[in-house]
Amino acid sequence: MSLISLWFPALVLISAVIYYLVPKRRRWLVLLAASFVFYLWGGIGHAAYIVITAVSTYLCGLWLQRIRDKNEAARVKKLRRPVVFLACLINFGMLFAIKYWDLALDMAGLRLPRLGLAAPLGLSFFIFQSIGYVADVARGKVRAEKNILKFSLFVSFFPQITEGPIGRYGALAPQLYEGNDLDFENIRSGLQLSMWGLIKKLVIAERAGVIVAKVYSNGGAYDGAVIAFAVLMYCVQLYCDFSGGVDIARGAAKCFGIDMAENFKRPIFAKTLTDYWRRWHISLGAWLRDYVFYPLTFTKLFNRIGKFTRKHVGGTLGRIIPTSLATFIIYFLVGIWHGANYTYIAFGLYNGLLITSGLLMAPAFEKLRTRLKIGPKTRWFSAFAMGRTMLIVFIGRRWRSLC
Amino acid sequence: MEKLIGILKSVCPGVDFENEKALCDDGIINSLDIVLIVSELMDAYGVEIDIDDLVPENFNTAESILALVEKAQG
Numbered sequence: 001m002s003l004i005s006l007w008f009p010a011l012v013l014i015s016a017v018i019y020y021l022v023p024k025r026r027r028w029l030v031l032l033a034a035s036f037v038f039y040l041w042g043g044i045g046h047a048a049y050i051v052i053t054a055v056s057t058y059l060c061g062l063w064l065q066r067i068r069d070k071n072e073a074a075r076v077k078k079l080r081r082p083v084v085f086l087a088c089l090i091n092f093g094m095l096f097a098i099k100y101w102d103l104a105l106d107m108a109g110l111r112l113p114r115l116g117l118a119a120p121l122g123l124s125f126f127i128f129q130s131i132g133y134v135a136d137v138a139r140g141k142v143r144a145e146k147n148i149l150k151f152s153l154f155v156s157f158f159p160q161i162t163e164g165p166i167g168r169y170g171a172l173a174p175q176l177y178e179g180n181d182l183d184f185e186n187i188r189s190g191l192q193l194s195m196w197g198l199i200k201k202l203v204i205a206e207r208a209g210v211i212v213a214k215v216y217s218n219g220g221a222y223d224g225a226v227i228a229f230a231v232l233m234y235c236v237q238l239y240c241d242f243s244g245g246v247d248i249a250r251g252a253a254k255c256f257g258i259d260m261a262e263n264f265k266r267p268i269f270a271k272t273l274t275d276y277w278r279r280w281h282i283s284l285g286a287w288l289r290d291y292v293f294y295p296l297t298f299t300k301l302f303n304r305i306g307k308f309t310r311k312h313v314g315g316t317l318g319r320i321i322p323t324s325l326a327t328f329i330i331y332f333l334v335g336i337w338h339g340a341n342y343t344y345i346a347f348g349l350y351n352g353l354l355i356t357s358g359l360l361m362a363p364a365f366e367k368l369r370t371r372l373k374i375g376p377k378t379r380w381f382s383a384f385a386m387g388r389t390m391l392i393v394f395i396g397r398r399w400r401s402l403c
Numbered sequence: 404m405e406k407l408i409g410i411l412k413s414v415c416p417g418v419d420f421e422n423e424k425a426l427c428d429d430g431i432i433n434s435l436d437i438v439l440i441v442s443e444l445m446d447a448y449g450v451e452i453d454i455d456d457l458v459p460e461n462f463n464t465a466e467s468i469l470a471l472v473e474k475a476q477g
Contacts, residue, residue, distance in 0.1 A: 139455045140455070141455075274433070290457075293438070294434070294457050297438045298454045306442055319442070319443070322442070323435055323442075326438075327435065359435065366417075
């Protein structure tokens with residue numbers, strides 16, 4: 001089902017009515033049923049993937065909980081690794097096969113058969129969300145869910161399955177399972193948020209899209225200024241389409257009294273590219289930070305790289321090389337998250353290069369700023385920083401839209 | 404504590420570690436800073452800090468960071 005079809009508000013409305021009529025303890029069942037309807041609306045064919053994810057992560061969660069309950073801390077660390085690895089192998093393997101296998105073959109120039117599989121709805125979202133759960137159980141942040149139906153609700157919760165945000169089990173589970181009281185303030189603000197999202201997506205993004213399509217399809221016929229304007233419109237389109245979709249989803253969830261994480265925080269006001277990625281698709285950045293960046297920098301390999309560079313390169317540079325390398329990898333992942341295509345890889349690398357070089361140049365820039373007496377409160381510099389960041393983002397987007 | 408503040412300032416110059424009480428929550432230090440701080444701490448104090456301890460609560464004040472180091476020292 002699409003977030004902008006007429007069926008979606010109908011589904012939300014009918015489910016909400018039933019939700020508040022049913023006793024509190026059973027309300028989560030209504031959400032599960034609604035999620036079933038939403039997901040299977042387009043056909044039962046692609047449901048196999050989400051079932052694989054739900055079952056594999058559910059079982060690994062239980063297994064990890066058993067390991068935690070029966071062993072002391074030191075042994076847990078050793079025993080949990082193969083289980084987490086298994087969950088990742090199954091799910092990311094599935095993701096790779098569906099989304100990236102063909103591209104990988106192209107890049108390697110091999111003549112093996114292409115799979116040509118179509119991605120099911122929300123594939124990356126439900127996989128990332130479920131693997132986050134497995135990691136959280138492994139770390140003891142949450143306890144494994146024993147009820148497979150309840151767990152399926154977490155995996156498939158319909159407002160967020162299409163466009164995110166990527167939720168965390170600890171934050172979502174109580175809201176999903178405990179049943180929420182009827183509060184008209186929730187319904188009012190939920191409807192308002194959804195409607196605002198619809199306007200952004202159907203009105204603003206659509207209109208901007210008309211300009212973008214016209215100019216992009218015939219770039220040679222237009223002046224530089226027009227093309228620049230079209231790039232601006234592309235950014236408007238992208239933002240309104242994405243954040244609009246997320247708002248529709250968050251508004252729908254709010255009608256059930258459920259608060260989903262924010263995914264955008266005024267990205268135009270970002271002062272640096274790193275800051276931008278903390279304001280745009282926040283849940284993806286946070287997920288990569290907690291489940292890839294931190295674990296990566298703590299591996300023995302990175303520790304050894306750090307020791308090596310500290311000794312042989314020395315100074316600030318020596319200290320930040322491992323982190324810069326990890327950052328670069330993260331942005332590469334951000335790139336290919338968006339799509340399996342050379343342009344997305346380039347997009348990821350573009351961001352990675354800029355941010356990593358920013359990290360490496362930071363001490364030099366800091367010296368320059370002290371000399372020029374620019375502090376965090378210097379207004380004109382903040383404005384300059386925002387403009388510069390936006391320009392960098394626009395250029396990245398233009399490049400990315402070249403496919 | 405002075406040694407710790409010295410290390411923190413070498414990673415993030417210009418941050419008021421003595422007085423700030425919401426380093427992480429207010430976004431004064433970010434995830435990159437945290438990783439750099441942790442690797443410096445592990446180097447300087449010879450301890451292993453657990454990845455499970457990389458939560459905002461542990462990095463909001465200099466005192467909580469010191470507590471983290473002391474916990475790692477056993």
